Amino acid sequence: MVLDKNRVSEALSVFLRLLVKASTGQDPKDKALDKDIRKCLAAGVTREGGVKFLLDELNVSATAPAALAFLATCIKEYGAVKEAASLYRRTVDLEPTSASYALNFSHTLEVCYELDEAVASMRNFCLQPSARGLGRGTQSSAIAPLLEDLPAFSHARGGWFWVDAGNKALVPGGAVGLWGLGAPNESEGGEQRMYSSDELDTLALLCTIVKVLYVGGAVARSAHVAALVEPARQASAQPLHSTLIRNEVAYFCCARQLLEEFPVKWDASATESSKPLYLAGDSHCLTGAWRKVSLRGETRVLTPLLST
Secondary structure, eight states, X not given: OTGGGTOHHXXXXXXXXXXXXXXXXXXXXXXXXXXXXXXXXXXXXXXXXXXXXXXXXXXXGGGOHHHHHHHHHHHHTTTXXXXXXXXXXXXXXXXXXXXXXXXXXXHHHHHTTOHHXXXXXXXXXXXXXXXOOOGGGOOHHHHGGGGSSOOOOOGGGTTTTTTOTHHHHTOGGGEESOTTOOOOOGGGOOOOBOOOHHHHHHHHHHHHHHHHHHHHTOHHHHHHHHHHHHHHHHTBSSOGGGSTTHHHHHHHHHHHHHHHHSOEEOOTTSOTTSEEEEEEESGGGGTTTXXXXXXXXXXXXXXXXXXX
16 A cells, blocks of 8 residues: 555545545545545544645645545544544634634644633634524624633643633632523523524534533533524524434533532632542533542542543
């Protein structure tokens, strides 16, 4: 195989031509090879200089966000996550107003636990003049200020939980919850609208902001954003669990319910010297996130490590 001889540039050139043929052609034999080609492309792009070689091969297409996003999706499926993030980064630079590109980029950064860049990217989208407003007055621009001035994220230090001053200063009564900022109850009714595909992607991005902040430990900010996003969720005329953004909405609802009904307690006695105790898994690990536990006589704080 060409890759075995470390001829990365030559291999990627071949894989790209085969990928285009398999994706656009009508020959069933070509389509049957599509997955194998994508796997080979991912293997090639992870080699040293792979992303650069790939962009060099694209030539004029490198300025087309759709082409970059397609390739990022292809290689991400087969483990080239950091390389996919690099392609998505170029995509959002070329088209910063696309909620779809911003959402995919943020999800890729989540997998890499590059939460600082994920928050910065989502904030940049919210600041775009063309960022869509959603139902019941929800505006992306109102969320952007809540994403400013976050300290650097570090899992070793317990994420943002101890270092984000908002977790102490913005929480009355010592509990991080929705503290009166909650959205109207669903039974109260209000404007209902059918969201377009772009609007659904925007809503998914706002839901993802709540998830990332909660998982990262910026719990007070997560609560504030959740209160601003909830009216838009309730305003959807279509059942969101039947749309393509059902996963983002499910995570949002999980975080919001915890914030409202089972708020994290801020304990001044459990200082940042408390070691994190990592809780790895899917959305179920949110339930225990940022709770204080005692292990062998030592105070530990459950720190989530999401696998989805």
